[in-house]
Amino acid sequence: MNISEKNFNKIFNGFLFFIAIAMIFRKPCTWLIILFAVFNLFFLKKLKFTQTSLLLGAVIASPLLLEILLFWNNNSYLMGIKSIEKSISLLIFPLFILGNFQRIKFFKLTQLYSFFTTSIILFFFIRFTVIAPDLMNKYLNGIDLWEMGYEFSNSIGIHAPALNMHLSFVAIINLYFVFNAFRERKGFLIKIVNFTIFGLSFFFVLFVNTRMALFNMLIGFVLVFFYQVIRKYNFKKGIGIAAVGLVLLGSIFLLFVQKNPYMKEKYTAATFAYMDKIGKLDAIENPEIKVFNSFVTRVSIWKSAWELSLKNLPFGVGASDGKPELDNYYKQTNQHFLAKYEFPTHNQFLDFLLKYGILGPIVVFLYIFTIGYLGFRVKNAIIIAFFFIFFTSNLTDDFLLRFDGIAFSGLWFSIFGSYWLQEKITAGKEELVF
Template identity: 70%
Template sequence: MQKYLKGIDLWEMGYQFANSVGIHAPALNMHLAFVSVCALYFVFESFKNHDKIKTKLISVVAFLLSFFFVLLVNTRMALLNALIGFLIVFFYEIKHRFNPKKVLLTGITIVVLLGGILFLFLQKDPYMKEKYSSVTFAYMDKVGKLDEIDHPEIKVFNSLVTRVSIWKSAWELSLKNLPFGVGASDGKPELFKYYKDTNQHFLAKYEFPTHNQFLDFLIKFGILGPLVVTLYIFTIGYLGYDMKNAIMLSFFLIFFTSNLTDDFFLRFDGIAFSGLWFSIFASHWLQQKTTLDKELKAV
């Protein structure tokens, strides 16, 4: 926090904060993004239910704190997912509540507060502007040719061009091993070997994994790999769509996009995180279907 306030080493602060609590930064911010979306939902619920002022205030403060921590860890996909999740919650609140004027007033208040937090955060972290513009999209003409960049570990270690270069290599390797892949235990070794075989020394030195769950399973299991991942994740999306539930849909969006830029089925926290909420959502969906069937039979 002192480094943040003094503007020191801002490029690594989010990752250092995540490491200090023993978790990978994208994983931590995936959780935080979902917490923040849920917190916004409870803000609307507290106003809809005419809760006491104290309860409403606690809900708003919890939401603002959750958004602050998303900014603190500051991974790009999590911030984008949180903002889109806010829009989903806001849309469903307007669509399904009887008092859209009150929802709109609450929404405007939330936008003003979020804008204020973001403005204040940018004053202490000016690197964020650079990170989301020039750093993210730098050297895109060097996809697959990162070694041509002077000191790539400094300039593009966390840039989009590095991810795209990894995905390009993973895609090329997976095409060579269709239809069944290289096997579950050989995915990473074969990818690292492919880096060396194609003279991508920077990627080989740091042994970058795929950072994409669909490509990771495509390398390991061939055609069936990404199909299974797609079925699993999009079933969560179907539950949310069928229930018209903003929380379920936001979770689907967060977990789907997180697995486009990372590989959370290789991590215990990713498996447990998705499995727990998938079970809760499926249970809720079944309960609602059972209740509806009973009502139809009674009629």
């Protein structure tokens, strides 16, 4: 098939854009990934690799490679194949994105992604106010505020922590381009648009209101401020910009907390209640109401996962058997509350330790921290913030089990790797080998 380089580049980057903004919608995104793979299969001759890109591709694909390596350990080979199927994007993305790394338009792609994702969420927010007026009325009157983020996320078809992981990343990118607009002295209208989009994305993270996402977003803001202001402006100007930013963000945050009194309880008493009941949640009266989303429940799950993992070293219980074995362990240890709701590990390091044994957490560490390495090497706040988001999110959840974590991280990991490789080529530190 013949196609000009210009048209190939447009189609290739167009696929990345649509896959990125469709990431919160599993089925459409899955079809886009399949079409992306099929498109690239027609143009295999365009793939160009370096020794470094091949090594980086192996790191990105490492969770999938680990599943294949220990496939024999599954009790059900059919379930093992289904587990591998979920991770196949970790082969598609590094192969075709790193193989075309010179074509990636990193800053244009991230800006378009953050702008259109914010616009899509705005559409669904307006839709939510129309289809769920009773919930919105309760929210505005401070009633059952804990359920709002989960109900909104469910209306889109995604789990609230996963949605907010995406949204915190989007808010950080939007802030990056707000600072960028001022630094490059863009027109007044562009500055207003950038700031409006940022404000909306900031609000959406507060609205969905998951703890880790809010924390990660604020840390991301600090990283963007450091890399975009402190490192590029003199001290006096940097302090001035920081003061204005703190006043604006602080005012929005305080206003939101004032209108959302449950937020105070959620981030203090509710989160750390009953810490003396670790592993003994059934001793709490009505644990569904009092500790369903509390830290003590997470720690109780981790304790069980750790104990079960130690019994199944060195190779774990198998990819297909991690959750069933953990559910059985809850029953064996008379933890009826955990058994009733069949809680997953809620920690990616422990999940991989349980499934794959000693190699599991090593692969998770390599996968996540290589993203951080790329960010620090190119000194880019967006990449470093993504690393921090994905690392901390996987301490309290297990996003390498689900599409919205596997494909999301695999896509952006490959894009970040492409940008890093471009920088190495430009600096004369890397050459194409085939």
